[in-house]
Amino acid sequence: MTIVRTAFGLYLWSPEALGHNSSLKQDVEDTLALVPDLVINQNGLIQEWGLKDYEEHEPGHRHVSHLFGLYPSNSIDPVDSPDLA
Numbered sequence: 369m370t371i372v373r374t375a376f377g378l379y380l381w382s383p384e385a386l387g388h389n390s391s392l393k394q395d396v397e398d399t400l401a402l403v404p405d406l407v408i409n410q411n412g413l414i415q416e417w418g419l420k421d422y423e424e425h426e427p428g429h430r431h432v433s434h435l436f437g438l439y440p441s442n443s444i445d446p447v448d449s450p451d452l453a
Contacts, residue, residue, distance in 0.1 A: 369403055370437040370444075376400040406437065406444070406452055414452065 376396050383390040390396075409415040414434050415422075437443035437452070446453040 370406060370434050370441065373400065373403050374436065374441040374443060376403070406434065408451060 376399065379390075379396055380393065380400070383393065404419055407415045409421045435444070443449065444452045
């Protein structure tokens with residue numbers, strides 16, 4: 369979700385920065401509004417899917433794509449999102 373949120377955000381930023389119109393702008397904005405925010409689960413971990421607090425089937429086996437917001441993106445930040453940082 370973090371990668372999708374970042375990609376869509378950059379897509380929306382780029383036409384403005386380049387001075388071009390985007391025929392998909394409204395579709396991307398509408399879809400981005402449906403992407404859930406990152407949340408912290410009951411164990412203090414970033415909930416990978418953001419929808420509900422799933423039990424880990426393999427404790428300790430974690431994917432890191434949800435940490436994309438920390439680096440290389442900047443959506444996880446100690447100042448702007450201290451609950452996630």
